[in-house]
Amino acid sequence: MTLLLYNDMWEYMKVKPRKLKNNDKMRYLDTLYTAISSLKSRDEVKRFLRDLLTESERVMIGRRIIVAQRLLEDKSYFEIRQELGVGMDTIIRVHRWLEDDIDGYEKVVKKLEKIFESRQEKRNQAYLDPFSFEGLKKRYPLHFFLFNLFDNLGKKNK
Secondary structure (H helix, E strand, C coil): CEEEEECCEEEEECCCHHHCCHHHHHHHHHHHHHHHHCCCCHHHHHHHHHHHCCHHHHHHHHHHHHHHHHHHCCCCHHHHHHHHCCCHHHHHHHHHHHHCCCCHHHHHHHHHHHHHHHHHHHHHHHHHCCCCHHHHHHHCCCCCHHHHHHHHHHHHHC
């Protein structure tokens, strides 16, 4: 956005990417990509995106990623539309991006699948047997505070 002073009032003008000079556009995008790649943890990414984007924008990006997942699972446009409540234009646009030579969506979706599987395995292990020691530590963290503290210290030292 560009800020203009007009009769002592601030007025916002939306910047159209196609009207930007290539050097400016590349500088802006490089700044964004570098900022994101500098983040070290999921929590840092989460806080950065909360500050950068509105809730609606974050939700829409998340939905596009799920649309890409469903398309890669060979779900039909109709099934995706029913499940997520997204418009056909969004599904078509994501499908076009998936067919592009740049495989950004595909790489992210494959990584996501591995991360979600790993999370689910951890949950299953902890709650498979609620009376196992690990299950009890998860279920009653304050009762096992010292055990959990020593476990966490051990993980950090590895």
